Amino acid sequence: MVSAGDRSGATSAVSENWRTNRRLAAMWDRGVKSRPVALVYGALVFATxxxxxxxxxDAVAEAADGSAILDVPSGGGVVLRALRPGRNLRYVACDISALMLDRARAEASGLGLDYVEYEEADATRLPFGDGEFDVVVSYSGLHCLPDPGAAVREWARVLRPGGTVRGSVVVRGAAFLPDRFIDLWVRMRILDVVTPVDGVLRWFGDAGLRTVRVHRSGAILYFELEKDRA
Incomplete structure (x- = not known):
């Protein structure tokens, strides 16, 4: 297990901001879980x-019974809204921020999801075994990490052969205004490494993950990946 004090190799000012800034955690979590707020924010800031x-x-709900799912970084657990109580799943919410994990616990409790586990850990050094998960989900997280490529390699490591990844990431190059907002959020230590689409696809390929489907909506890239069965 990676302890809260054992992250010296991968933290950054952005990681520390998300880990310790209670106001930022609360504002982001409330905003992404409020559809009206998220729709306005997405349209104005990221043209999405x-x-x-x-x-x-919502496609996370299609996971087969008995599946092990890793959500990293999970934030406050917005993906949990796609699930229902009583499923035969192992679902692990993993985040560097104890503040976010507290919010994920509250979300799961409110939804009656008693099968969710919580792990405070660095996304670039996951405390899980090789091939431990069937599915990895990662929404709006890679762009907050100091080494996104290392995080993607960890996805590949903890996935079983044939396992899948679903998620999203902020990318540069969509339009003038989203790129200016990205610059602002980087200066404010809210976003860390943000690249054009080809940089993201390179992370996936270097990790040995096959791109099944990608779709860009404004400055947001949605992706579906698979680990080779061989």
């Missing part, structure tokens, strides 16, 4: 329709 985000997350 965030209804796509919710629909993309």
């Amino acid at each position: 329709d965030n209804r796509r985000m919710y629909r993309h997350m």
Whole structure:
């Protein structure tokens, strides 16, 4: 297990901001869980329709009974809204921020999801075994990490052969205004490494993950990946 004090190799000012800034955690979590707020924010800041985000997350509910799912970084657990009580699933919400995990616990409790586990850990050094999960989900998280490529390699490591990844990431190059907002959020230590689409696809390929489907909506790239069965 990676302890809260054992992250020296991968933290950054952005990671620490998300880990310790209670106001930032609360504002982001409330905003992404409020569809009206998320729709307005997405349209104005990233030129995207965030209804796509919710629909993309909803597919997590299609996981087969008995599946092990890793949500990293989980934030406050917005993906949990796609699930229902009583499922035969192992669902692990993993985040560097104890503040976010507290919010995920509250979300799961309110939804009656008693099968959710919680792990405070660095996304670039996951405390899980090789091939431990059938599915990895990662929404709006890669762009907050100091080394997104390392995080993607960890997805590949903890996935079983044939396992899948679903998620989203902020990308540069969509339009003038989203790129200016990205610059602002980087200066404010809210976003860390943000690249054009080809940089993200390179992370996936370097990790040995096959791109099944990608779709860009404004400055948000949605992706579905698979680990080779061989």
